[in-house]
Amino acid sequence: xxxxxxxxxxxxxxxxxxxxxxxxxxxxxxxxxxxxxxxxxxxxxxxxxxxxxxxxxxxxxxxxxxxxxxxxxxxxxxxxxxxxxxxxxxxxxxxxxxxxxxxxxxxxxxxxxxxxxxxxxxxxxxxxxxxxxxxxxxxxxxxxxxxxxxxxx
Numbered sequence: 001x002x003x004x005x006x007x008x009x010x011x012x013x014x015x016x017x018x019x020x021x022x023x024x025x026x027x028x029x030x031x032x033x034x035x036x037x038x039x040x041x042x043x044x045x046x047x048x049x050x051x052x053x054x055x056x057x058x059x060x061x062x063x064x065x066x067x068x069x070x071x072x073x074x075x076x077x078x079x080x081x082x083x084x085x086x087x088x089x090x091x092x093x094x095x096x097x098x099x100x101x102x103x104x105x106x107x108x109x110x111x112x113x114x115x116x117x118x119x120x121x122x123x124x125x126x127x128x129x130x131x132x133x134x135x136x137x138x139x140x141x142x143x144x145x146x147x148x149x150x151x152x153x
Contacts (some may be wrong), residue, residue, distance in 0.1 A: 004138075004152065004153040005150060005151070006150050006151075006152050007105060007106050007108065007151040007153065008044050008148065008151075009025075009027045009148070009149040009150075009151075010130065010142065010147050010148065010149070011023035011024060011025055011026070011147040011148070011149065012024050012025075012026040012045075013148060017110065018068070019112035023057040023144060023147055024047060024125075025047065025048040025049075025142050025144075025149050026045045026047055026048075027045070027046060027048060027105065027128075027149060028045060028046075029043070029044060029045075029046045029103050029104060029105055029126070029128070030042065030043050030044075030064075030103070031044060031061060031065060031100070031101055031102070031103060031104075031114070032055070032101060032102035032103070032104060032109065033065040033066055033067060033099075033101050033128075034102070034140065035066055036153060039102075040064075040065050040066045041097075041104070042061060042064050042065060044126055045125065045126065046125065046126035046128045047125040047126065047127055047128065048126065048128050048133070048140065048142065048147055048149060049127045049128060049129055049138075050130065050134065050142070052127045052128070052129030052130065053131055054076075054098075054113075054114075054127075054130070054131050054132055055103070055112060055113065055115065055126075055127060055129050055131075055132040055133055056094075056114070056115045056116075056117060056118070056120065056123065056126070056127040056129065056130055057114050057115070057116050057117075057120075057126045057127070058117065058118075058120045058122070058124065058126070059116050059117055059118040059120075061116065061126070062097075062099065062116035063119045065101065067099055067116070070097050070099070070116050070118075071097055072097075073097035073098050073099040073111055073116070074098040075095075075096075075097055076095075076096045076097065076098055076099065076115050077095070077096075086116050093107075094119035094120060095115045095117060095118075095119055096112060096115035096116060096117040096119075097115065097117075098113050098114070098115050099113065099114060100112070100113055101113070101114050103128075103132075103133065103136075105151065108153050110133075110136040110137075112133065112136055113131075113132050114132065115138070123139055137151050137152060137153055139151075139152040140152075140153040143150040
């Protein structure tokens with residue numbers, strides 16, 4: 001049996017509010033949901049976040065995937081998060097519901113769970129976390145200095 005070829009990505013450059021360039025470990029993924037024999041798929045950018053426990057996505061993606069009633073999923077309760085409040089920066093918790101989905105990274109598909117929440121800011125990134133993403137691959141390496149993301153299937 002041959003060795004799997006690592007999936008290699010570059011960090012994505014952003015400019016923050018102060019005009020500074022910043023690199024983020026964002027990758028293109030395809031979210032998938034089975035409906036009988038049919039698959040609904042959505043391509044989106046997602047942030048690889050080693051500090052996040054779970055995959056967390058905005059509720060709008062649940063609707064786009066054909067999850068008719070997001071709240072029929074397992075209620076996770078309040079999970080940590082940050083959203084912008086009236087004071088500019090206000091930490092808060094978010095409510096989320098877990099659903100089974102598929103995540104495709106290049107040509108690799110992994111069955112996993114994701115938490116969908118209406119409490120995530122509209123400009124926020126999809127989050128790929130420890131349980132549901134990191135645990136689905138042999139190794140994930142992030143190198144800010146070299147601007148590289150390496151995922152070993």
